[in-house]
Amino acid sequence: MRTLAPLLALAVVAAPLSAQQVPDISWPVHDTTRPRPEVVRPDPVPSDATVLFDGSGLDAWRSPEGGAATWQISDGAMVAVPGAGDIETAESFGDVQLHVEWMAPKDVKQGQNSGNSGVYLMKHYEVQVLNSYKNDTYPDGQAAALYGQYPPLVNASRAPGEWQSYDITFRAPRFDGAGKLTSPAIVTVFHNGVLVQDHVVLTGPTAHRARPPYEAHAAKLPILLQDHGEAVRYRNIWARPLK
Ligand code: MG
Numbered sequence: 001m002r003t004l005a006p007l008l009a010l011a012v013v014a015a016p017l018s019a020q021q022v023p024d025i026s027w028p029v030h031d032t033t034r035p036r037p038e039v040v041r042p043d044p045v046p047s048d049a050t051v052l053f054d055g056s057g058l059d060a061w062r063s064p065e066g067g068a069a070t071w072q073i074s075d076g077a078m079v080a081v082p083g084a085g086d087i088e089t090a091e092s093f094g095d096v097q098l099h100v101e102w103m104a105p106k107d108v109k110q111g112q113n114s115g116n117s118g119v120y121l122m123k124h125y126e127v128q129v130l131n132s133y134k135n136d137t138y139p140d141g142q143a144a145a146l147y148g149q150y151p152p153l154v155n156a157s158r159a160p161g162e163w164q165s166y167d168i169t170f171r172a173p174r175f176d177g178a179g180k181l182t183s184p185a186i187v188t189v190f191h192n193g194v195l196v197q198d199h200v201v202l203t204g205p206t207a208h209r210a211r212p213p214y215e216a217h218a219a220k221l222p223i224l225l226q227d228h229g230e231a232v233r234y235r236n237i238w239a240r241p242l243k
Pocket of ligand 1: 116117129226228
């Protein structure tokens, strides 16, 4: 007998669980009629992923102001040419698994000026990109921080000039018809394979020196990469929309 009532009660008590994160243990153990997971071929990129950059071009990207993305492609990477502006995906995403590889330039800059860029989920929620290898800054602004909110659990940074990876799962915030928040954004991040953000609940969108409240937005929005005036490189970017 499947019953969801206790689970739904749990979900109401444990507030930031959103509907898709309520565990479904209503199936009897080892029930052979239980639906099989979809088959996904994992290599070289998950077969159900949307490839956003494979080194060949910027077709999946555009300028937030309209028009083509203005970053350069060099040695199979795309480069945040200083002053070129942010770029965003042409496709919009809500709940998503995102893989991004990035490299901070070798330079002598320090603090927030060393390899600063950022991966913005839904254009609002930034996972900070920064050289944080022997480069001190405020913890909620170092590499893999949810900028202004959560420092990473550990600093798993590689040196500038070395490729690094972020593997991110993002659960989009939900808003009701009146624009009221019903479920906050929830983020998990692995930095170079190391867990650095463990299902953190965001207080609202990213801002500088502020933590503004949520404002209702579309259920899906582009992923944005930040131009912060540093020649940060990106490669091998793919996204899996989550059901
Ligand atoms: Mg940034």
